[in-house]
Amino acid sequence: MLRLVSSEPGFAAAFDRMVDDRRESDADVARDVAAIIADVRARGDEALAEYSERFDRFAPQSEADWRIAPEACREAFDALTPDLRAALELAAQRITAYHEAQLPQNRDYTDEHGIRLGAIWRGVDGAGLYVPGGRAAYPSSLLMNAIPAKVAGVERLVIATPTPDGEINPLVLAAAHLAGVDEIWRVGGAQAIAALAYGTERIRPVDVITGPGNAWVAEAKRQLYGVVGIDMVAGPSEILVIADAKNNPQWIAADLLSQAEHDPAAQSILITDDAAFADAVAAEVEKEIALLPKAGIARESWDTYGTIIIVDSLDEAPALANRIAAEHIEIATDDPEALFAHVRHAGSAFLGRMTPEAIGDYVAGPNHVLPTGRRARFSSGLSVLDFMKRTSFIAVGGNSLGVVGPAAIELANAEGLTAHARSIEVRLGI
Amino acid sequence: MLRLVSSEPGFAAAFDRMVDDRRESDADVARDVAAIIADVRARGDEALAEYSERFDRFAPQSEADWRIAPEACREAFDALTPDLRAALELAAQRITAYHEAQLPQNRDYTDEHGIRLGAIWRGVDGAGLYVPGGRAAYPSSLLMNAIPAKVAGVERLVIATPTPDGEINPLVLAAAHLAGVDEIWRVGGAQAIAALAYGTERIRPVDVITGPGNAWVAEAKRQLYGVVGIDMVAGPSEILVIADAKNNPQWIAADLLSQAEHDPAAQSILITDDAAFADAVAAEVEKEIALLPKAGIARESWDTYGTIIIVDSLDEAPALANRIAAEHIEIATDDPEALFAHVRHAGSAFLGRMTPEAIGDYVAGPNHVLPTGRRARFSSGLSVLDFMKRTSFIAVGGNSLGVVGPAAIELANAEGLTAHARSIEVRLGI
Numbered sequence: 001m002l003r004l005v006s007s008e009p010g011f012a013a014a015f016d017r018m019v020d021d022r023r024e025s026d027a028d029v030a031r032d033v034a035a036i037i038a039d040v041r042a043r044g045d046e047a048l049a050e051y052s053e054r055f056d057r058f059a060p061q062s063e064a065d066w067r068i069a070p071e072a073c074r075e076a077f078d079a080l081t082p083d084l085r086a087a088l089e090l091a092a093q094r095i096t097a098y099h100e101a102q103l104p105q106n107r108d109y110t111d112e113h114g115i116r117l118g119a120i121w122r123g124v125d126g127a128g129l130y131v132p133g134g135r136a137a138y139p140s141s142l143l144m145n146a147i148p149a150k151v152a153g154v155e156r157l158v159i160a161t162p163t164p165d166g167e168i169n170p171l172v173l174a175a176a177h178l179a180g181v182d183e184i185w186r187v188g189g190a191q192a193i194a195a196l197a198y199g200t201e202r203i204r205p206v207d208v209i210t211g212p213g214n215a216w217v218a219e220a221k222r223q224l225y226g227v228v229g230i231d232m233v234a235g236p237s238e239i240l241v242i243a244d245a246k247n248n249p250q251w252i253a254a255d256l257l258s259q260a261e262h263d264p265a266a267q268s269i270l271i272t273d274d275a276a277f278a279d280a281v282a283a284e285v286e287k288e289i290a291l292l293p294k295a296g297i298a299r300e301s302w303d304t305y306g307t308i309i310i311v312d313s314l315d316e317a318p319a320l321a322n323r324i325a326a327e328h329i330e331i332a333t334d335d336p337e338a339l340f341a342h343v344r345h346a347g348s349a350f351l352g353r354m355t356p357e358a359i360g361d362y363v364a365g366p367n368h369v370l371p372t373g374r375r376a377r378f379s380s381g382l383s384v385l386d387f388m389k390r391t392s393f394i395a396v397g398g399n400s401l402g403v404v405g406p407a408a409i410e411l412a413n414a415e416g417l418t419a420h421a422r423s424i425e426v427r428l429g430i
Numbered sequence: 431m432l433r434l435v436s437s438e439p440g441f442a443a444a445f446d447r448m449v450d451d452r453r454e455s456d457a458d459v460a461r462d463v464a465a466i467i468a469d470v471r472a473r474g475d476e477a478l479a480e481y482s483e484r485f486d487r488f489a490p491q492s493e494a495d496w497r498i499a500p501e502a503c504r505e506a507f508d509a510l511t512p513d514l515r516a517a518l519e520l521a522a523q524r525i526t527a528y529h530e531a532q533l534p535q536n537r538d539y540t541d542e543h544g545i546r547l548g549a550i551w552r553g554v555d556g557a558g559l560y561v562p563g564g565r566a567a568y569p570s571s572l573l574m575n576a577i578p579a580k581v582a583g584v585e586r587l588v589i590a591t592p593t594p595d596g597e598i599n600p601l602v603l604a605a606a607h608l609a610g611v612d613e614i615w616r617v618g619g620a621q622a623i624a625a626l627a628y629g630t631e632r633i634r635p636v637d638v639i640t641g642p643g644n645a646w647v648a649e650a651k652r653q654l655y656g657v658v659g660i661d662m663v664a665g666p667s668e669i670l671v672i673a674d675a676k677n678n679p680q681w682i683a684a685d686l687l688s689q690a691e692h693d694p695a696a697q698s699i700l701i702t703d704d705a706a707f708a709d710a711v712a713a714e715v716e717k718e719i720a721l722l723p724k725a726g727i728a729r730e731s732w733d734t735y736g737t738i739i740i741v742d743s744l745d746e747a748p749a750l751a752n753r754i755a756a757e758h759i760e761i762a763t764d765d766p767e768a769l770f771a772h773v774r775h776a777g778s779a780f781l782g783r784m785t786p787e788a789i790g791d792y793v794a795g796p797n798h799v800l801p802t803g804r805r806a807r808f809s810s811g812l813s814v815l816d817f818m819k820r821t822s823f824i825a826v827g828g829n830s831l832g833v834v835g836p837a838a839i840e841l842a843n844a845e846g847l848t849a850h851a852r853s854i855e856v857r858l859g860i
Contacts, residue, residue: 084840088841090834091841097541101537111527115795117528122774124808138845139844139845225655225663226663232656248856254856258850258852258853261848293848294848349822349823351546354857355824359826361850362850364824365541366823366824377555378659378819380821381822383820389775389801389807390811391773391777391779391806392796393779394781394785396782396794401785405789408517408788411514411793412791412792414517414569415568417688417691418722419688420788420791422718423687
């Protein structure tokens with residue numbers, strides 16, 4: 001764990017190093033991924049089957065090996081304990097409500113020159129959601145990806161998920177049933193992304209691909225951006241907690257660890273104005289970490305990337321927060337609004353002492369797929385907009401072309417685009 | 431020019447081939463671009479100067495060689511003819527009005543459980559606009575990129591543009607003055623994109639990069655997507671005109687050529703229900719093409735990619751249009767709305783006989799930066815949203831954590847994320 005004090009010499013340089021330290025894999029997977037994509041594009045399902053056997057030790061043969069039937073999803077849903085089923089339903093209902101209120105408005109108006117202008121939003125035809133296999137297969141992530149697509153009006157929702165050694169996660173199936181997913185294909189990795197983008201004999205292509213994955217999946221999405229739409233380039237998770245000394249140190253330690261348990265490369269940062277409180281939180285982290293089943297992961301994350309910054313006044317915190325541009329920012333003070341008003345860059349904010357970040361991961365409603373690695377400077381959490389596109393329209397009626405046409409002719413000729421000018425001139429009889 | 435008749439055998443296959451025919455460069459520029467990016471990242475301005483000398487025959491030495499002063503932009507603007515100045519001003523004013531009305535709404539509400547939820551949109555801190563050198567340096571494109579950024583609230587607007595042989599396009603400077611651009615750097619190519627993304631000694635990095643460019647520029651943007659935000663992966667332009675026999679064939683020919691004159695790889699497609707009208711348009715294209723200064727480009731585009739599709743009824747047109755997912759779609763019929771209602775995929779639509787596409791390139795107001803190459807299936811024209819990002823927020827007040835917290839605990843434990851569960855349990859005294 002790194003401890004920085006803003007009033008000490010060398011703070012600025014040490015803070016900059018911490019911010020610039022990339023926690024993302026530099027593994028050169030680009031060439032492997034390009035080869036896999038080209039192979040799937042050329043050989044389709046045959047290539048998919050070979051990669052499944054090689055990477056997931058699972059060679060699909062029957063149709064059931066390729067695709068999980070809707071009935072299996074319904075059965076998994078029906079087999080949930082009542083508490084878990086109710087929890088998933090509450091999550092789905094709240095996520096749906098938040099994203100429904102996010103739908104963009106169409107525009108259609110006629111301006112002072114009689115020119116009708118507007119824009120129409122529509123869902124894409126098909127969306128592919130990647131769901132990782134193994135320990136990272138989270139039903140909550142499936143809901144967070146599938147529900148915005150459904151709300152956006154996407155007609156066809158397709159999941160691709162690897163089933164290593166043939167093992168299927170029943171929680172994922174249950175969530176897929178609840179979210180109304182149309183198809184589930186048992187393929188993973190870069191090969192699954194290639195199949196969703198280009199299509200194969202069995203799998204029809206989609207228009208947008210979202211969802212978390214390992215370095216190969218992320219690189220495949222990056223390489224296929226433009227062939228399809230993608231959600232974002234994602235890296236390891238991070239949380240920044242801004243807390244004064246009035247907090248219970250145990251609560252803040254729990255919040256820091258809720259991020260650290262995700263990934264050895266996750267980062268938890270605390271900014272506080274009280275050195276004794278900082279020490280108390282650090283001590284609680286040590287106590288809490290011992291209780292965790294994922295203690296090994298949390299320990300590695302906290303030791304390697306955990307950071308406590310002690311400032312003279314919390315007024316310094318927003319400027320530091322804007323440099324960090326964290327995925328999650330928690331502000332645990334009496335008046336969180338006062339600080340939040342100065343935070344320009346963050347994926348999602350959690351305001352007040354009773355708003356732990358984990359509540360946003362599951363049931364609050366806003367999306368938990370958020371920009372990481374300082375990308376909150378320019379990108380946003382997943383939303384219905386990622387599954388929609390806009391068609392603008394123009395209708396020049398009556399004599400309006402005579403009003404604005406000459407200016408367009410002037411500009412077209414200045415740019416040397418005389419055919420552009422001519423398409424207006426012939427209509428105006430010029 | 432390709433002529434297809436929908437009622438003839440083999441139409442479906444021929445239409446599919448036309449749609450799938452990629453007009454984009456397959457040149458393997460990826461490796462060169464990666465090397466240039468790494469070099470600029472490592473050596474900064476020194477590398478920029480070397481690439482400028484090599485690719486643009488222009489070695490910057492004085493500060494004026496690196497950066498164009500605001501006064502030079504004002505002088506270029508003041509030197510415009512009154513007609514051209516008025517035309518640029520009308521364009522800027524109409525583009526501004528359309529994009530101001532596009533600004534997204536913040537959200538802030540408290541739900542039935544007392545949980546406050548919302549989202550705040552903000553402009554990014556800095557945007558970089560690429561402006562190509564030479565013949566493709568269009569002042570209209572500069573306005574279409576810069577004005578949405580300004581309207582979005584971007585504080586720092588930076589242009590990078592090559593000046594081959596030291597030559598500067600005064601129209602670009604005039605448009606930069608009008609749009610309120612803050613900095614203009616005389617660098618181009620992949621090296622300019624790398625400089626904007628990572629920064630150099632002279633150039634501070636930006637958060638979003640937009641603007642058209644050649645294959646190197648496009649590949650650099652694609653490779654740096656994730657380090658910065660980008661607008662889109664763009665390819666050659668295209669137009670689809672749906673027209674009945676009541677149109678003046680000369681008008682429709684002019685519209686087809688207004689796209690063809692852009693680029694030998696541009697594509698112009700006509701769908702009509704009248705074979706004689708199709709012949710008349712084809713004849714007018716031949717007449718019109720001869721009049722154009724850019725006849726060579728337009729000829730190559732029309733001969734290679736130009737397509738006329740004759741259908742039995744225009745009712746067939748929307749389904750074909752949705753397969754093409756054209757950047758521009760013009761519907762020249764008495765009731766364009768009837769067909770447009772069935773068009774799901776298009777960048778921008780031009781409705782009615784008096785709405786040539788060129789009016790949208792300059793003065794209508796909607797953005798002329800639009801998705802090409804079938805990307806209207808999943809992406810939209812440039813907008814203020816490309817220069818903004820959203821921070822969601824959650825504030826759980828009073829006893830609300832007791833209402834929704836247990837469901838989150840249930841889900842966290844089901845996912846094996848016990849530290850997540852614990853951050854809620856400690857607050858609830860569980």
